[in-house]
Amino acid sequence: MIDPALSPRVSSLFSLSIINQSNKNYNLKLEAELRSRSGESLWKQELSINLNSFQSLSIRNGGFNPNTTYINPSIERHFELNGKQLPPSDYLLCIKSVFLNETLQPIEECVEYSLSDFSNLSSIYPVDNSTIGMERPIFSWMDAQNPNAEYRITLVKIDGKQSKYQAIRRNTPYMKISNINSNSMEYPSDAPSLEEGERYAWQVSMMVGKGDEVRSEIWEFKYDENSPDSLIPNRTSYIDLNRVDNGSDLYAIGNFKFKIETNQSERLKVKLYSLDGSKLYDLNESRFDLSIGTNSFELDLYDQVYLRHKKKYKIVFESSKSGVSKSLVLTYINPDFID
Incomplete structure (x- = not known):
């Protein structure tokens, strides 16, 4: 029996309990694979162990040195910058137990995990439901959990009685910029200017793996060129x-x-x-x-x-x-x- 577990800060995929319910001793090769929600292989590890009869063995982060292969270089880079912390996303962790020198079939257990709750993206400027007077603002946000992540920002105009949620799903972006390596983004000089009296919705996505992303809440603001200066952000990145x-x-x-x-x-x-x-x-x-x-x-x-x-x-x-x-x-x- 294999009982795998996964936490956001991890140095090994082998955080599990394995139980031998037979009266035989086994030599095992454990193979762990972490996949993204789209099925992309991100990280693999292998570990050889001896399991005695009727033994219950707890394998946690410490005390074992598995062989590690990072399939996706962005995961390895994220680990180096963030102290072995997984980017918040949805994952599939599979552990396979291969019996060495035996004719028994391998045993595999897979568990789905969602680490999106560890994402803490919040807007700094423009804040939600605010009015700004800057025609080309500096968009800034806070990510307390992942200060070195890569981001994408999307801005759309809200038409008529649309909600900000409808606008971000349906409308053509005013701007959509990827590969942002800081927590701020200057409004591009070649993007259309904000229009007087119009409402806008914006959202930040944190890029995880190949094609995966964790999205922030959707924030809304209105542009009014006569807006008081008190709505100008009091800090920039x-x-x-x-x-x-x-x-x-x-x-x-x-x-x-x-x-x-x-x-x-x-x-x-x-x-x-x-x-x-x-x-x-x-x-x-x-x-x-x-x-x-x-x-x-x-x-x-x-x-x-x-x-x-x-x-x-x-x-x-x-x-x-x-x-x-x-x-x-x-x-x-x-x-x-x-x-």
């Missing part, structure tokens, strides 16, 4: 300069948070201009030393330079060696004007 497109419209609330990955030590220069490029602003802190790997910085725009609230500027980043050059449009938000 780090902007990835390696991934953001030239000319993207971004927001800085008091400071501009950015990150950049490089494979060599170098220096990054920052220049701030008026939107038409006619005026260069003097930044005391305009050079940043980069080390190999991912570097995160906060550029102070509140104390070292005077910028007008909700006015657009051009910010340029140039690296000294790798040739990274990004020119972005920045809307400055004075934190004194928001809650």
